[in-house]
Amino acid sequence: MKLLLKIIGGFLATILLIVVLLFLFDYDYLLKGIQVVYFQGHKTAYIDDYTEFENRVIESGENFDEWPLSPDYNKTTPAGRLQKTNEELGTVAFLIIKNDSIWYEKYAPNYGIDSKTNSFSMAKSITVALLGKAIKDAYIKSLNQPVGDFLPEFNKDKQAALTVGDLASMSSGLNWDEDYYNPFSQTAKAYFGDDIRKEALNLKVIEEPGNAFKYLSGNTILLGMVIEKATGQELSTYLSDSFWKPLGMKENAFWQLDSEESGMEKAYCCIASNARDFARFGKLFKDNGKWNGEQLLDSEFVETATKARFEDSPQYGYGFWLSDYKGKEIFYMRGILGQYVIVVPEDDLIIVRLGHELIPRKEGENHAKDFFIYIDEAYKMLANGSKTAP
Numbered sequence: 179m180k181l182l183l184k185i186i187g188g189f190l191a192t193i194l195l196i197v198v199l200l201f202l203f204d205y206d207y208l209l210k211g212i213q214v215v216y217f218q219g220h221k222t223a224y225i226d227d228y229t230e231f232e233n234r235v236i237e238s239g240e241n242f243d244e245w246p247l248s249p250d251y252n253k254t255t256p257a258g259r260l261q262k263t264n265e266e267l268g269t270v271a272f273l274i275i276k277n278d279s280i281w282y283e284k285y286a287p288n289y290g291i292d293s294k295t296n297s298f299s300m301a302k303s304i305t306v307a308l309l310g311k312a313i314k315d316a317y318i319k320s321l322n323q324p325v326g327d328f329l330p331e332f333n334k335d336k337q338a339a340l341t342v343g344d345l346a347s348m349s350s351g352l353n354w355d356e357d358y359y360n361p362f363s364q365t366a367k368a369y370f371g372d373d374i375r376k377e378a379l380n381l382k383v384i385e386e387p388g389n390a391f392k393y394l395s396g397n398t399i400l401l402g403m404v405i406e407k408a409t410g411q412e413l414s415t416y417l418s419d420s421f422w423k424p425l426g427m428k429e430n431a432f433w434q435l436d437s438e439e440s441g442m443e444k445a446y447c448c449i450a451s452n453a454r455d456f457a458r459f460g461k462l463f464k465d466n467g468k469w470n471g472e473q474l475l476d477s478e479f480v481e482t483a484t485k486a487r488f489e490d491s492p493q494y495g496y497g498f499w500l501s502d503y504k505g506k507e508i509f510y511m512r513g514i515l516g517q518y519v520i521v522v523p524e525d526d527l528i529i530v531r532l533g534h535e536l537i538p539r540k541e542g543e544n545h546a547k548d549f550f551i552y553i554d555e556a557y558k559m560l561a562n563g564s565k566t567a568p
Contacts, residue, residue, distance in 0.1 A: 223369065225270065225295040225515060225534055228450040233432035234414040234443060236422050236451075243426030243470070245454055248279040254563040256284075260555035267516060267548060268534030270295060271453035274556050275528040278461065280454075282559060286533075292429055294450040295532050298513030301433075301449045302398045304421075304459060306346045306497025308405050308413065310467075310479040311420040317408040318342060321482070321496070325400065328407040329379065332400075336383040344387040345401040346496040347487045351385030354396030365395055372437035374399050374444065391491035395446040402445025413443040424474055425458045427451075453530045459511065460519040460528040463498070484509040493544035501545055503553060516548055529556050 256264075264272060270289040274282040285293070297304075312318045321343030326333025332340055336351070344350045357363035368374050378399045402413055409416050414433045422431065434448035435441055462468075463484060467475030483496040493500055501508040511519040516536030520529040529552055537547040 232435040232438045236414045236431040237418045238427040238430050239423035242428040246279045248281040250563055254559045263551050271532040273453050273530040277526045297449040298517050300511040300513045300517050301447050303497045303511040305398050305445045310475045312405050312408055314476050328404045331379050340387045345397040348391050348393050349388050350397050351383045351387045352381045352396055353384045354394040356394050374436045375442050391488050391494055398446035427455045453532050456519050457528055457530045460521045464521050464523050
C-alpha cells in the first residue's frame, strides 16, 4: 500500500511540476488545448468546437433574405464519387447554388440548414471583406496605408514599410510560424492562447514586405487589429453592421475570442455559422460587391481581392484563393478541414462544402484534391440535370 501511495504521489507531483513549468514558460495554453481537443475525443481542432471557447455574437437583422430554391431543387442525385467523397471526409453540408438559387442541398445526419460549424480560415476572407468596407467607409485610406498608422509598433525600420494590403495579400515578411501540428507554434498559441494581440504585436518584419506571397495567419490577426483601431469597433459589431444585417443573414453567428478578458476575435479564424449564410459572401463577391441594389463593397476592391497580386503566386489574391481549373476563373474561401465557398462567376455558380476532413495537400500543391472533386461533381450533376429537365 505504501508503495502504491508513493507511486501515486510521485505521479501527482510530476503533473503539478509540469503544470507549473507550463505557466512559467508561457505554455499554459496547452492545457486549454488538451481540454478542448483530447478530453473531447479529438486529435485536432474540429468543426463543432466553438462551444468550448468564449464567443462574441455577430447579430443578424430583423429581416432576412431567404435563398430562393431552383425549380430543379434536389431533383438530381449525386454520382457515386461525390457520395463516397462526402462519406469518407465527413461532409456535413454540400450546396450547389446556380443562378442565385439553391439547386442542390444535402446535410449529414444531426446537421441541417441552421447548423453552425467552424469556418476556420474562411474567416480570413471575411476579415479582408471588412478591410474593403473600412476603406469604403473612409476609416482606412487604401490598401497602401501603412500598418504603423494604426499600430505604432510597426512604424519603425522595416516595420514602417508594411501596409494593410501586404497583410491582406499574405506578403508581410513577418516572422510567424505557420505550423498546425507543432503544439509550441504561434498558430497553436493563437488558437488556444488568451492574448493574441500580445502575440501579434511581438511580430517582426524580417523580409521586405510586399514582394512575395507567404501564407501566415499572423497577417490576418494584425489586419483585424488594424480594423479594430481604425473603426473603433469590435470586429463582430462591425461585421454585423457591415454584412450580417445588410446581407440578410438568417441566423446570428459566433466569432471565437482569445479570452473573455482580452476579448479579441480570432480574425484569422473561427466564425461559427451555417452553409447558406457563408454562401452569401460568395454571392456578394460574385456580384462585384453589390447586394439587392446596394453597393456594400467597392467593385474595384472586389476585383483586386479576387485577382492574384503576384505573378509567381497565382493561387492567392487578397483574402481569397484562386484557381483556373477547367479554364475558368475561380475564387474561393477555404478552411483547414475542407471548408469551401467556391465561386465560378462566369457560370453563376457557387459551391459550398463544410465538413470534418479534407484530402491533405502534398508539398507543392496549392489546392487540395477534394476541391477539384467538388467542382467536377457539381458540373456533372448540373449536366445530368439539364439532360432530364423537361
